[in-house]
Amino acid sequence: MVSNASPFATFNAKRMTAVEVAQSFVPPRAFRAIAGGDHCYLTGPRGSGKTTLLRMLQGESLMAWSGKEAEQYRANIDYSAIFLPTDELWASQTSERNAAAAFALQLLYAFVETMQYRSSETDAFGNPVHLPVNLSHDAEVHVARRCSEVWALERPVSSLAGLLDALDVALADIDSQALTSRIQGRASEAMRLLTIGIRLFNRAVDQPRQRWALLLDEMELSPAHIHHEVVSFVRGDPSLLTLKISMSPFDRYGHAFGVEGQPIPGHDFQTVYLSDQSRRDIHALTNGLWRESLKDRGFAYVPLSRALGRSSIDDLPSTQDGRDRFVANKLRTAQSQDREFAKWLRHRRIDVENLSGLSYNERSATIRKVFPLVVFREAILTYKQGRPVRRTRKKSLEPFTGATAVETALEGNPRWIKSAFSQMLDSYDNRGTYEFIPRGAQFDSLSALAARFEALLRVVPRRGMSTSMPVSELVDRIAVYFNRQNTGSFTPDPKNCFIVDEDTAPDVLDALILGLYAGAIVHVRDRRSPAILNDFRNQRFRLAYLLGVRDGREFPLRRGKDVRLSRILNDSVPPVWKKFEESQLGFDF
DSSP states (O other), X not given: OOOTTSGGGOOOGGGSOHHXXXXXXXXXXXXXXXXXXXXXXXXXXXXXXXXXXXXXTSHHHHHHOOSTTHHHHHHHOOEEEXXXXXXXXXXXXXXXXXXXXXXXXXXXXXXXXXXXXXXXXXXXXXXXXXXXXXXXXXXXXXXHHHXXXXXXXXXXXXXXXXXXXXXXXXXHTGGGOHHHHHHTTOHHHHHHHHHHHHHHHHHHTXXXXXXXXXXXXXXXXXOHHHHHHHHHGGGSOTTTEEEEEEEOSBOTTGGGTTSTTOOOBTTTBEEEEOSSOOHHHHHHHXXXXXXXXXXXXXXXXXXXXXXXXXXXXXXXXXXXXXXXHHHHHHHHHHHHHOHHHHHHHHHHTOOGGXXXXXXXXXXXXXXXXXXXXXXXXXXXXXXXXXXXXXXXXXXXXXXXXXXXXXXXXXXXOHHXXXXXXXXXXXXXXXXXXXXXXXXXXXXXXXXHHHHHHHHHHTTOOOTTOOOSSOHHHHHHXXXXXXXXXXXXXXXXXXXXXXXXXXXXXXXXXXXXXXXXXXXXXXXXXXXXXXXXBOOOTTOXXXXXXXXXXXXXXXXXXXXXXXXXXXXXXXXXOOOOOOOOOGGGXXXXX
C-alpha cells in the first residue's frame, strides 16, 4: 500500500503540496515551451497535467524538484511566478462588477503571498527560495502602505501580512468595498493594479526590470468578461508580466481571438497541446512516471517493456522470415474462419503462404494495416459458419496488454498513468529474476480505470449548459458504433474517428464540450486545425482509447477512417444506463 505521505497518495495536483508536486514530477517535452518567457496558452483535458505544469513554475516547486533537469530549469526561469486557480466564486457573483472584484482580490492575494515567499530566507519546507530578495523593514512598510492605498483597501497597512488580512476582509464583503467601485467590473483594471504592485515591489528590492509570470489555471471556469479582458492583456508589454493560461481543449470564447484588438494565436502567444500527443512523447512521459512509481514503492528500476512485456501486435520475431511466418499463421487462421476476410484476400490477390512476394505497398496494406485488426478481431470474436459472433468465454487480452498497448491506452494522461501503475504494482513481484506484471493484472487495472472514468462521465457537471444529451450517452453511442465497425463484417478500413458535420444537432455540441473537458473525446489535430478550438464544425475527433477496453464496447487503440457524427447518432440508439454509486469513482479524474 502507498503511505499517506507519498506523493502518489493523491493524483490531483490541486490537493498536493509543492514538495509533493515536485517529487512526483516528470517533465514532458511540452514543459520546455511552457517554462519559456513567452505568453503561453496551455490546453488539455482534466488529468492531463495542466495544473502540475503550472505549479512547477512556482518557486517552491522548482526548489523542491530534484530531477536531473531541475538545476537547468531553475537557472533558466528568470521570472517569479504567481499561481491563481480559477475560482467558481467569480462566476457565482450576482453581477460582473462583483465577479471582477472577486477576481481582483484573489489575484492580489496570490501576488502578496509571492512577495512574502521571495523575501523569506527559506520556504515553508526549509528549501532555499527561488529568486530571493532582501526586503528591509522600511521597504516592506512602504510597499504595504502604497499597495493598500492604490488597491483602495479600507485602511492602510504596514506589512505584507497586513495586506493579506485586509484582502481577506475585503473578499468577505465585496459589495461595500472601495476596490469594487474602483475597478467597475473590469478585470483589466485588476491586471493594472497587479502591475502597479509589481513595480512597487521591484523598486523596493532594487530590481526594477525583474520579470513576473501570472499562472492562471482552468480559465474555462471563468466568466466570459474576465476571460476576454485577461487574455487581451497578452497584447501588452510582456517584458514585466507574462501570462501562462491553462484551458480546456475547447474555448467557448475563442472566437474573439484576433478580433478588435484581441491577441492572435501563434503571434501574441504560443499554444501548447496536451491531448493527442505523439507516440514518442507518450512513451517518454509514461516510462518516466513508471520509474517514479517504482521508486515510490521502494522497488529497483525495471524497464516498463520488461515488466509489462511486449504487446502482441509488436511481439514479432526479429527476422523477416520469422515475422512473415508469424503473420501468415494469424492471417491463415482468420482466412479459414472469416468469410469476408477470405473474400478480401482473394480480391486483393494476396497469398498468405507467400508474403515475401508482396510489394512494399501490398505489405503495408496487410502486415502494417490489416494485421493489427486481425489480432483485435481474434481476441473479441469467434465465428459460426464464416460469420463473426462475440465470444461468450473470457476473451483474450492481447490487444490491450503489453507495454505499447498500455502506453497507448493511457495516452500520456498523468493522472491515469499514476492510477493504473498504482494498481498494477499491487500484483508486481520483483523478488526473483522473473519480474513481470501478469497480463490479467494489466487488463484489470485498465478496465477498473475505464469503469471509474465511465462513472465520472455520468456525473460531469453541465456548468449551465442546456444540452439535452448527457456526455455519457454521446460517448457510449459513439463507442458502440465503433465496436460494430470493428467486429461486424470484415472491412480493412473500419471507422474509428468522426467528423462533426453540419447535420449534427445543436444540442449535441454542449455534450462535445463536456466530453473534451473530461478527456473522453479527443481532438485529432492536423495542419488545418485552428490554433484554438472554438468551433466543432468539420473538425476531426476520436474517443479516448481507455474507453475502448470496456466490455461490449471494445475498439482498437488506433485511428481509422472518418465517419460523420450525425450518421453515428442516426444509426444508434440511446443506451439503457445501469444504476451506480458515486463511491465507484475512486478518485477525481
